[in-house]
Amino acid sequence: MALILNNSAISPGIFKMTVAFTGVVKPGQFFMLRAWDKDPLLSRPISVHNYETGQLSFLYQVVGKGTEILSQLQTDDEVTIQGPYGNGFPEITGDLCMVGGGIGTAPLYYLARHYREQNPTGKCRIYLGFRDSAYGVDAFEALADEMILDVGGIITNKLVVLASETVVTCGPEIMMETVAKTVPADNTVYVSLEAHMACGIGACLGCSCETRSGNKKVCKDGPVFVREEVFNV
Amino acid sequence: MSKCLETKFNEILFKNPVIPASGTFGFGREYEAFYDLAKLGGLCSKGLTLEPKSGNTGIRLWETPAGLMNSIGLENPGIDAFIENEWPHLKEIDTVTIVNVGGKDEESYLTAIEKLNVIDAQLIELNISCPNVKAGGMAYGIKAETAGEITRKVVELSRHPIMVKLSPNGEAVADIARACEDAGAQGISLINTLQGMAIDYKKKALVFDNLYAGLSGPAVKPIALRMTHQVCQAVAIPVMAMGGISDWKDALEFIMAGATCVQIGTINFNNPMAPIEIIAGLETYCINEGLTNIGQVRGIV
Numbered sequence: 001m002a003l004i005l006n007n008s009a010i011s012p013g014i015f016k017m018t019v020a021f022t023g024v025v026k027p028g029q030f031f032m033l034r035a036w037d038k039d040p041l042l043s044r045p046i047s048v049h050n051y052e053t054g055q056l057s058f059l060y061q062v063v064g065k066g067t068e069i070l071s072q073l074q075t076d077d078e079v080t081i082q083g084p085y086g087n088g089f090p091e092i093t094g095d096l097c098m099v100g101g102g103i104g105t106a107p108l109y110y111l112a113r114h115y116r117e118q119n120p121t122g123k124c125r126i127y128l129g130f131r132d133s134a135y136g137v138d139a140f141e142a143l144a145d146e147m148i149l150d151v152g153g154i155i156t157n158k159l160v161v162l163a164s165e166t167v168v169t170c171g172p173e174i175m176m177e178t179v180a181k182t183v184p185a186d187n188t189v190y191v192s193l194e195a196h197m198a199c200g201i202g203a204c205l206g207c208s209c210e211t212r213s214g215n216k217k218v219c220k221d222g223p224v225f226v227r228e229e230v231f232n233v
Numbered sequence: 234m235s236k237c238l239e240t241k242f243n244e245i246l247f248k249n250p251v252i253p254a255s256g257t258f259g260f261g262r263e264y265e266a267f268y269d270l271a272k273l274g275g276l277c278s279k280g281l282t283l284e285p286k287s288g289n290t291g292i293r294l295w296e297t298p299a300g301l302m303n304s305i306g307l308e309n310p311g312i313d314a315f316i317e318n319e320w321p322h323l324k325e326i327d328t329v330t331i332v333n334v335g336g337k338d339e340e341s342y343l344t345a346i347e348k349l350n351v352i353d354a355q356l357i358e359l360n361i362s363c364p365n366v367k368a369g370g371m372a373y374g375i376k377a378e379t380a381g382e383i384t385r386k387v388v389e390l391s392r393h394p395i396m397v398k399l400s401p402n403g404e405a406v407a408d409i410a411r412a413c414e415d416a417g418a419q420g421i422s423l424i425n426t427l428q429g430m431a432i433d434y435k436k437k438a439l440v441f442d443n444l445y446a447g448l449s450g451p452a453v454k455p456i457a458l459r460m461t462h463q464v465c466q467a468v469a470i471p472v473m474a475m476g477g478i479s480d481w482k483d484a485l486e487f488i489m490a491g492a493t494c495v496q497i498g499t500i501n502f503n504n505p506m507a508p509i510e511i512i513a514g515l516e517t518y519c520i521n522e523g524l525t526n527i528g529q530v531r532g533i534v
Contacts, residue, residue, distance in 0.1 A: 038451055038479055041296055041299060041502070042301065082505070196292055198303075199502045201505070203263040203264065204257060205279075205293070205308045206294035206305065
């Protein structure tokens with residue numbers, strides 16, 4: 001159980017929850033969240049939006065019964081969190097280009113912060129795409145050397161990747177696939193996948209995905225993969 | 234630890250009657266981060282087939298009210314890889330080990346069973362009831378006649394005791410259980426998942442590539458309890474019951490319906506500690522009720 005420090009809407013249907021937590025948390029990892037007994041039956045896998053000592057935050061979209069219940073929790077309520085799970089993003093050296101779409105921007109914030117701390121002289125460019133209205137952009141802006149924002153269009157149409165950059169993308173599958181297929185082969189591209197999950201720990205095989213080296217579990221082997229593993233590029 | 238939960242399933246002694254169900258527990262490794270697996274009554278492997286299987290394509294999970302539909306499709310490394318990579322780890326755990334085996338035809342069942350003769354498992358759970366793939370054997374498991382035929386051949390070939398895992402999707406389950414008993418099965422387990430269907434109205438499409446899928450979780454418990462009761466009335470061999478058990482009270486109800494042991498499935502995904510909490514709950518129940526052994530309430534209804 002974790003104590004909720006804050007849980008509020010930052011945009012219509014988009015909530016940020018901060019809970020008390022101390023541990024080792026990598027960018028790109030996720031937790032299984034639950035604030036109910038057996039209905040809904042499963043916990044919800046939610047990516048880490050930010051972690052600073054003692055404070056762990058999640059940015060999530062209300063899409064169903066589970067996230068609806070999460071959104072109604074108040075400060076000082078408790079939420080069950082299991083994790084952190086998943087491999088997370090690798091340490092990135094050199095320059096970084098991030099491409100986020102919608103709620104897929106959530107895990108990129110912690111990555112950007114971590115990258116800044118580790119690479120004070122590295123350049124960080126951030127592409128963010130939203131369907132209806134943008135959120136969380138100010139926080140990214142403070143970390144970015146360059147911000148490219150798109151609302152209502154197709155963010156990947158604006159994407160220009162530099163030779164020095166490692167690319168990281170998270171968002172709708174079609175967006176990640178476009179990034180995977182259009183970024184020059186010399187750049188390394190990491191994609192962070194989403195999947196229906198039951199256990200979150202690699203036991204149920206509900207989130208298996210086909211890769212070049214056989215089936216892998218999004219929850220345990222991922223959610224971060226190099227593009228060649230999961231897309232035909 | 235007291236012995237009030239010690240349970241004999243034929244000649245096999247379980248330290249308690251609580252075993253995580255096949256397919257919800259991998260080969261146990263993932264849950265070692267939560268507790269010592271030796272606390273369990275037993276361990277049951279993920280469903281194995283002769284050849285490795287990559288499982289079904291598309292969405293594999295769909296949550297329903299108090300339930301979960303799955304279409305995993307028996308993804309597994311195959312019998313040979315299991316014997317080489319998983320068994321050496323599994324056999325060292327101080328608990329009863331059960332190996333779950335499925336097949337697509339008689340030959341694949343029998344070859345798999347023969348290969349397993351080289352290991353010393355305490356029990357084989359013969360899966361003739363996976364609804365999600367042809368290789369799951371449900372074609373055998375929905376008719377008493379074919380269930381009995383495959384059971385007889387497996388029992389003859391195997392050096393392990395055979396417990397047959399039954400489907401709730403076929404003929405009267407008590408008839409199937411009787412046919413398996415007549416064919417030499419040393420135990421029955423039930424129920425596998427109930428075949429269901431899901432449609433995504435927003436996409437105007439089927440949810441599962443494989444059309445139908447298996448429903449499990451608390452939603453199916455009353456059906457599983459009824460079927461357990463019917464089978465326990467019909468056969469003399471012991472029954473290992475499952476279907477929506479989510480706490481010690483559910484587990485107790487299945488024992489009262491006649492089950493010797495219980496398997497804990499879908500609730501592992503909701504609460505990884507569920508089997509341990511169920512064991513503790515049953516123990517406390519025995520103490521509070523003054524029972525020297527849980528068997529005193531078995532079949533009491």
